[in-house]
Amino acid sequence: MSRISPRQQRSAFLVRPGQIEVRETPVPRPGPGQVLLRIECALAGGTDRKAYVRGHPQIPMPGPFGHRYAGVVEELGDDAPPLEIGQPVMGVHSAPCLVCPLCRKQRQHLCPDVMREKVLGAFGQYLCIPAPVARQNLFPRPSSLSAEQAALLEPLACVVHGLEQLDWRGVDRVLVLGLGSMGLLFAYLLPRYTQAALFGAGRRPERHMLARRFGLHTLDQLDGEQFDVVIECTGKLDGWQQAFDCTAPGGQVQFFGGLPRDAVFPADSFRVHYEEVRILGSFHFSPADVVKARAFLLQGDLRCNDLITARLPLDRLSEGLERLNAGEGLQYAIDPWR
Numbered sequence: 001m002s003r004i005s006p007r008q009q010r011s012a013f014l015v016r017p018g019q020i021e022v023r024e025t026p027v028p029r030p031g032p033g034q035v036l037l038r039i040e041c042a043l044a045g046g047t048d049r050k051a052y053v054r055g056h057p058q059i060p061m062p063g064p065f066g067h068r069y070a071g072v073v074e075e076l077g078d079d080a081p082p083l084e085i086g087q088p089v090m091g092v093h094s095a096p097c098l099v100c101p102l103c104r105k106q107r108q109h110l111c112p113d114v115m116r117e118k119v120l121g122a123f124g125q126y127l128c129i130p131a132p133v134a135r136q137n138l139f140p141r142p143s144s145l146s147a148e149q150a151a152l153l154e155p156l157a158c159v160v161h162g163l164e165q166l167d168w169r170g171v172d173r174v175l176v177l178g179l180g181s182m183g184l185l186f187a188y189l190l191p192r193y194t195q196a197a198l199f200g201a202g203r204r205p206e207r208h209m210l211a212r213r214f215g216l217h218t219l220d221q222l223d224g225e226q227f228d229v230v231i232e233c234t235g236k237l238d239g240w241q242q243a244f245d246c247t248a249p250g251g252q253v254q255f256f257g258g259l260p261r262d263a264v265f266p267a268d269s270f271r272v273h274y275e276e277v278r279i280l281g282s283f284h285f286s287p288a289d290v291v292k293a294r295a296f297l298l299q300g301d302l303r304c305n306d307l308i309t310a311r312l313p314l315d316r317l318s319e320g321l322e323r324l325n326a327g328e329g330l331q332y333a334i335d336p337w338r
């Protein structure tokens with residue numbers, strides 16, 4: 001069953017680095033397998049900031065912008081998943097192909113086609129979800145979960161993926177290095193995975209108080225400290241080095257924050273061989289991680305208001321991104337109807 005949608009919408013386009021335009025565009029009609037959403041809220045966070053400041057390989061310019069969303073079903077394409085019109089939903093922005101060699105080895109997060117039909121355009125009033133994403137990674141949202149909380153599904157799925165990869169046997173001390181949104185989401189989920197003592201460190205003193213609210217013991221300096229697991233969330237080369245240096249013998253360091261394509265990380269071979277420091281990367285998520293992240297969100301105890309700095313209308317998206325770039329705030333919730 002479908003109903004007639006309004007023909008025009010307001011939607012933000014990233015035109016070039018540093019320039020966003022809010023344009024009147026036609027509301028898309030959902031094709032086969034697709035789901036058209038009426039957006040309630042989209043989040044502007046670290047990836048959007050990077051794209052806005054210097055461009056991003058996965059976000060073509062000029063083009064629609066925004067990939068973390070929550071909304072309600074407006075219209076269903078033929079053979080779309082069995083959702084109801086008006087149903088609140090939550091989802092992520094990508095889906096693996098399920099047939100390539102990596103997908104068949106349960107490494108869907110590394111699928112080369114995972115971004116082939118991705119969601120872009122969440123900073124707008126309506127958003128058409130591609131068929132593979134609608135089929136695998138779009139879910140009903142209970143009314144108990146706010147749109148802002150639900151829009152955190154994608155970053156939380158990345159964090160679940162990182163936590164699922166770690167070996168939790170014999171872990172007494174964990175350090176989260178870097179206290180931005182991702183570091184705080186790790187702090188939120190770590191107690192589900194380990195009873196170890198949880199520590200946090202980061203450059204910004206104002207984040208330490210926030211990290212303590214998320215249950216981390218914060219450290220002002222790391223000299224001489226060692227940890228069985230270090231989760232690196234700075235996305236900076238010196239952060240990687242610091243994380244590696246404070247990983248205990250037999251411990252694991254997880255590089256969660258990606259570096260630019262040409263960055264080279266030099267690791268001390270003595271520590272890797274004789275001290276068996278295990279180096280792990282963590283990228284993206286699989287559909288199973290999304291399902292787990294959704295179940296955690298439905299528990300309803302995530303301190304959403306601490307993670308979302310302000311709610312802004314669509315016309316002030318640039319301001320939110322500029323504020324992120326100045327180090328002010330963690331995530332901005334964009335309301336396309338204000």
Ligand SMILES: [Zn+2]
Pocket residue numbers: 096097098099100101102103108111112113114
């Ligand atoms: Zn694949």
